Amino acid sequence: MTQPILRLQGVRRSFGAEVAVEVLKGIDLEIRQGELVALIGPSGSGKSTLLNQIGLLDRPSAGRLYVDGTDTIGLDDGAITELRGRFLGFVFQFHHLLPALTVLENIMLPKAAQAGGFRSEMTVRAREILSRVGLSECADKWPKQLSGGMQQRVAVARALMNAPALVLADEPTGNLDTESSDRVFELLVEINELHDTAFLIVTHDRALARRCERVIRIVDGRIVGDGLPQDVLGPE
Amino acid sequence: MRLSLQLALRFLREGKTQSILILLGVTIGVATFVFVAALMDALQVNLVQKTLGSQAHIVIEPREAAPRPLFETANTVFLRRVMGTEPRRTSFDQWQRQLRRVEATDGVVAACPKVTGSVLIVRGALQQGALLLGGDPQRLRRIVHIPDNMTRGVYRLGSDDVLIGATLAADLDVGVGGPVRITSEGRSVTLRVAGIFRLGNAAVDGGWVITSLRSAQTLLDRVGDVTAIDARVASPFEADEIAARIRGRTGVKVQSWMARNQELLVALRAQASSGLMIRIFVLLAVAMGIASVLIVSVVQRSGQIGIMRAVGVRRQVVLGVFLWQGAVFGIAGAALGCGLGAIAVRGMESSALFAIPLKPELLATSLLVSLATGLLSAFLPARRASRLDPAAAIRGDT
Ligand SMILES: Nc1ncnc2c1ncn2[C@@H]1O[C@H](COP(=O)(O)OP(=O)(O)OP(=O)(O)O)[C@@H](O)[C@H]1O
Ligand SMILES: [Mg+2]
Numbered sequence: 001m002t003q004p005i006l007r008l009q010g011v012r013r014s015f016g017a018e019v020a021v022e023v024l025k026g027i028d029l030e031i032r033q034g035e036l037v038a039l040i041g042p043s044g045s046g047k048s049t050l051l052n053q054i055g056l057l058d059r060p061s062a063g064r065l066y067v068d069g070t071d072t073i074g075l076d077d078g079a080i081t082e083l084r085g086r087f088l089g090f091v092f093q094f095h096h097l098l099p100a101l102t103v104l105e106n107i108m109l110p111k112a113a114q115a116g117g118f119r120s121e122m123t124v125r126a127r128e129i130l131s132r133v134g135l136s137e138c139a140d141k142w143p144k145q146l147s148g149g150m151q152q153r154v155a156v157a158r159a160l161m162n163a164p165a166l167v168l169a170d171e172p173t174g175n176l177d178t179e180s181s182d183r184v185f186e187l188l189v190e191i192n193e194l195h196d197t198a199f200l201i202v203t204h205d206r207a208l209a210r211r212c213e214r215v216i217r218i219v220d221g222r223i224v225g226d227g228l229p230q231d232v233l234g235p236e
Numbered sequence: 237m238r239l240s241l242q243l244a245l246r247f248l249r250e251g252k253t254q255s256i257l258i259l260l261g262v263t264i265g266v267a268t269f270v271f272v273a274a275l276m277d278a279l280q281v282n283l284v285q286k287t288l289g290s291q292a293h294i295v296i297e298p299r300e301a302a303p304r305p306l307f308e309t310a311n312t313v314f315l316r317r318v319m320g321t322e323p324r325r326t327s328f329d330q331w332q333r334q335l336r337r338v339e340a341t342d343g344v345v346a347a348c349p350k351v352t353g354s355v356l357i358v359r360g361a362l363q364q365g366a367l368l369l370g371g372d373p374q375r376l377r378r379i380v381h382i383p384d385n386m387t388r389g390v391y392r393l394g395s396d397d398v399l400i401g402a403t404l405a406a407d408l409d410v411g412v413g414g415p416v417r418i419t420s421e422g423r424s425v426t427l428r429v430a431g432i433f434r435l436g437n438a439a440v441d442g443g444w445v446i447t448s449l450r451s452a453q454t455l456l457d458r459v460g461d462v463t464a465i466d467a468r469v470a471s472p473f474e475a476d477e478i479a480a481r482i483r484g485r486t487g488v489k490v491q492s493w494m495a496r497n498q499e500l501l502v503a504l505r506a507q508a509s510s511g512l513m514i515r516i517f518v519l520l521a522v523a524m525g526i527a528s529v530l531i532v533s534v535v536q537r538s539g540q541i542g543i544m545r546a547v548g549v550r551r552q553v554v555l556g557v558f559l560w561q562g563a564v565f566g567i568a569g570a571a572l573g574c575g576l577g578a579i580a581v582r583g584m585e586s587s588a589l590f591a592i593p594l595k596p597e598l599l600a601t602s603l604l605v606s607l608a609t610g611l612l613s614a615f616l617p618a619r620r621a622s623r624l625d626p627a628a629a630i631r632g633d634t
């Protein structure tokens with residue numbers, strides 16, 4: 001088996017100063033290269049909070065978090081930002097794209113963040129990814145000219161710009177109709193197979209979760225199931 | 237730097253209406269700044285010029301004669317009081333020598349010995365009180381701007397000539413070539429009007445007559461003597477220091493125009509400080525405008541800022557995005573505002589009766605001040621944006 005690209009050891013996260021509420025109660029987790037993982041659980045169970053820890057958008061209250069073999073606990077904001085930009089991609093349910101940038105510029109943003117500016121040579125790769133998500137003709141459009149499903153595909157393209165090892169998607173299809181939702185999910189699966197990019201996808205949709213190779217169930221801040229879809233979700 | 241600027245420009249373009257409105261505000265602010273500064277400056281220069289048109293920068297007079305013993309007895313000294321109303325009694329000792337000393341003082345560009353006194357001008361049945369000024373024409377022209385302000389006749393001070401203020405000439409109904417009789421304490425002389433001048437100062441135009449030094453000396457019983465020496469300096473606002481220098485050299489009574497016009501100086505100072513207040517308040521209003529627009533923009537875009545941070549945009553870049561927006565408002569507003577200010581100044585100039593120069597220094601200062609205002613007012617919003625917690629921002633509860 002390949003080395004884990006991500007490892008969590010006893011990760012805890014509490015909120016609130018006076019009355020601390022512990023949302024993550026000791027998470028141990030490994031994700032390996034190219035895995036397609038669904039993260040399920042009831043509302044408020046801590047899925048987004050966990051994703052924020054993994055995505056280095058938030059810091060654990062306790063525990064260890066290794067990304068790409070690096071212990072992230074002692075890193076400063078600059079190093080965290082660099083690591084995040086290089087190693088991780090994000091797809092969110094809302095706030096998909098920056099309305100001030102064109103579709104192509106949105107896709108280039110992670111690269112521009114690394115390079116310190118938008119440069120014309122970046123457009124080659126951006127256009128390539130854009131055609132992979134089937135939106136070649138939208139390069140110079142504004143996000144608001146696209147449908148919700150198309151915007152989410154552009155967000156997926158943006159997540160891939162720096163060829164990350166792991167893409168974190170928090171309910172990427174939660175806001176879409178069934179058809180668009182299927183299409184976005186298909187895209188994720190396809191990219192996963194083609195590029196060996198690992199995906200951790202938060203979803204409420206059991207049917208989608210079944211199509212992943214691994215499902216993690218979290219309840220009340222603890223992992224209560226982790227394995228093949230039929231083992232965690234039961235037979236169809 | 238570069239990514240910050242690129243994103244800043246795209247944000248400004250996206251919030252076009254807001255950007256244009258605040259740019260308009262900055263433009264008007266800078267225009268007001270330029271206009272008020274130029275106007276105050278010109279007004280000050282004009283007032284000083286008006287004042288100095290009829291006054292010497294520095295007047296050197298003999299020391300008032302010390303009370304000297306009238307006669308003494310064995311144990312009593314009778315003193316004769318020297319009255320201020322009898323200045324004629326004070327003669328100017330060795331004025332030729334003092335004149336050379338005045339002329340040799342650093343900063344003095346011209347000096348003119350003069351005789352002045354009250355006279356009565358008579359023409360037929362009409363008569364008017366006036367101030368008689370006698371001086372050497374070549375020296376006098378460098379002190380008061382009579383030659384440039386002749387309305388009729390010529391600037392000439394021969395032994396037979398008199399120059400007369402325009403209002404006074406009208407009052408006496410006399411024209412160029414007309415004879416006038418000038419009398420003082422029983423002495424009297426008849427001269428011909430060589431020219432008529434108008435300085436735009438009521439006291440001068442309605443009350444001055446100018447003759448040669450010799451005519452005035454004879455008429456005022458001052459033969460061989462002068463009442464004062466007028467001096468002109470290169471920079472009027474240094475008159476006080478130069479006066480002190482002359483005092484040191486000559487030991488006589490020396491007064492600058494600044495000492496003689498305290499009220500004017502106080503008024504000028506008050507004017508300058510109220511102009512400064514106006515400018516400061518305008519800048520504050522501009523700063524608050526920029527700051528509030530950017531604060532709103534940060535709040536509106538907090539989700540987007542979270543996304544930017546998530547995809548690897550560094551904190552300092554986010555800070556820069558908002559600082560750049562402030563800088564763009566500052567620079568573009570200054571450019572437009574200087575233009576608008578210049579137009580306003582030209583418009584004002586055509587209705588005002590004096591020139592309002594637009595100095596390049598003022599425009600450069602306005603640009604710098606405007607840029608600094610833009611950056612400073614953007615600082616708080618920018619810092620707030622750069623400190624947003626990305627997780628919270630994306631969740632949407634900032
Ligand atoms: N910054 C925060 N401060 C305080 N409480 C928080 C914070 N973030 C999350 N929580 C709380 O933590 C709990 C878990 O939230 P989280 O968003 O991780 O749940 P979730 O599993 O993603 O739910 P959903 O399926 O509804 O998205 C919730 O009770 C939430 O109120
Ligand atoms: Mg959630």
